[in-house]
Amino acid sequence: ELTQPPSVSVSPGQTARITCSGDELPKKYAYWYQHKPGQAPVAVMLKDSERPSGIPERFSGSSSGTTATLTISGVQAEDEADYYCQTADVSGTYVFGPGTKVTV
Amino acid sequence: EVQVEESGGGVVQPGGSLKLSCAASGFTFSDSALHWVRQASGKGLEWVGRIRSKTYNSATEYAESVKGRFTISRDDSMRMAYLHMSGLKTEDTAVYFCSGMIGDAFDVWGRGTRVTVSS
Numbered sequence: 001e002l003t004q005p006p007s008v009s010v011s012p013g014q015t016a017r018i019t020c021s022g023d024e025l026p027k028k029y030a031y032w033y034q035h036k037p038g039q040a041p042v043a044v045m046l047k048d049s050e051r052p053s054g055i056p057e058r059f060s061g062s063s064s065g066t067t068a069t070l071t072i073s074g075v076q077a078e079d080e081a082d083y084y085c086q087t088a089d090v091s092g093t094y095v096f097g098p099g100t101k102v103t104v
Numbered sequence: 105e106v107q108v109e110e111s112g113g114g115v116v117q118p119g120g121s122l123k124l125s126c127a128a129s130g131f132t133f134s135d136s137a138l139h140w141v142r143q144a145s146g147k148g149l150e151w152v153g154r155i156r157s158k159t160y161n162s163a164t165e166y167a168e169s170v171k172g173r174f175t176i177s178r179d180d181s182m183r184m185a186y187l188h189m190s191g192l193k194t195e196d197t198a199v200y201f202c203s204g205m206i207g208d209a210f211d212v213w214g215r216g217t218r219v220t221v222s223s
Contacts, residue, residue, distance in 0.1 A: 029208070031208075031209045031210070033149070033210065035149070038215070039215065040201070040213040040214055040215050040216070041149070041201070041203075041210070041213045042213070043209050043210060043211060046207070046208065046209045047208065047209075052209075052211075082148075084148060084149050086149075086151075086209075086210070091165075092165050093151065093165050093166075093167060094139070094151040094154070095151060096141075096148060096149040096150065096151060097148070098148045099148040099149065
């Protein structure tokens, strides 16, 4: 099971940090997805800290112990969305966090 | 362009069945795992299940909430994946997304198809 804060509010140009906690995270990678209403989700961070091609440099990720963190530096209005962390369970299944609504 | 597109959603009565389809293009479909993820209204993303590639015998895994009721299949020749849903419950009402796992992540997603289970 993964836990995330329900919401994060940030002013344009500031830094948003979204945490994801789970007992599996010391052993498993965390992935992050951005989801805007009515659109397809988009992967914004892979394997804790790898930014996929096409994702702006203001997105970064890290992980330490049982907590993974997605950081958005210099937040822009277009970053307003729901963000979900995800990991693989030891049983071969997958789990998403409950999501964090980022309001700019 | 790398993309997947879901179809087949609709309204079905409790206890009924429905088959969703996922059409893929722009990536090596036969080498990729295909997942189904759902989102109930006002709720977060919930992983439903996965089918692996033929290399891994097209093995499937499912979330406990759908195990025994949902089945995922694939047709590599048609670049299609399917979610067969039976014994539907009102709590299965959601938008269902197909996602292709090209690497280790849910790399490509569709916009989803809506399933409503209601009498």
